[in-house]
Amino acid sequence: MKVAAFNGSARKDGNTASLLRHVLHRLEREGISTELVQLGGRHLQGCIACYKCFQNQDRHCSVTKDMLNECIDKMLEADGIIMGSPTYFANVSTNIKSLIDRSGLVAKANNDMFARKTGAAVVAVRRAGAIHVFNSINHFYFISQMVVPGSTYWNIGQGLNPGDVEKDDEGLKTMDNLGKNMAWLMKRLYN
Secondary structure, eight states: OEEEEEEOOSSTTSHHHHHHHHHHHHHHHTTOEEEEEEOTTOOOOOOOOOOHHHHHOSSSOSOOSSSHHHHHHHHHHOSEEEEEEEOBTTBOOHHHHHHHHHHHHHHHHTTOTTTTOEEEEEEEESSSOHHHHHHHHHHHHHHTTOBOOOOSSOSEEEOSSTTGGGGOHHHHHHHHHHHHHHHHHHHHHHO
16 A cells, blocks of 8 residues: 655755655555655646546646646655645645646546545644645545545644744644554555
8 A cells, every 4th residue: 555645845855844754655655656856846737627637538738738647647646645735825736736726627637536545635834724724625535525534633734944843732742643544544455
């Protein structure tokens, strides 16, 4: 089993990456292989609504000038998908939004190709707005017919400067429990 995690933060080693790594470490301790994909420094174009994915039905976006299709391939290879985003004006980062919009439309065009994969949202926030980010990512999972594990709180960690989330004991415990619950669920779904 494998989980692909996507860090949608512009900071490759910021708070979102720290939270994702906590979840991934727990998954690895549970015997699940993981991969962290950094979207920072890469620009994912937004969906242009060309609908060629419905014509082509090749499990890829027809826009090929960025790494979106590479991300889709990683999502297809994985049993579990984690999207992590910082909170930007109470919403997901632009790269996560592009990943959601474009991979989501490609999935719909190809018979809901992410159905029954496991998905989890991870959110870094300075203070407020994280629930909308959490919901936006989970809405992608739900419309994709994916299975979403819970944790002991919403999957949110607080911090402003890189490394600040390491002081959020409740946030870190939530990430650890998310990893445990995701592993438990995946073992029952895919073994």
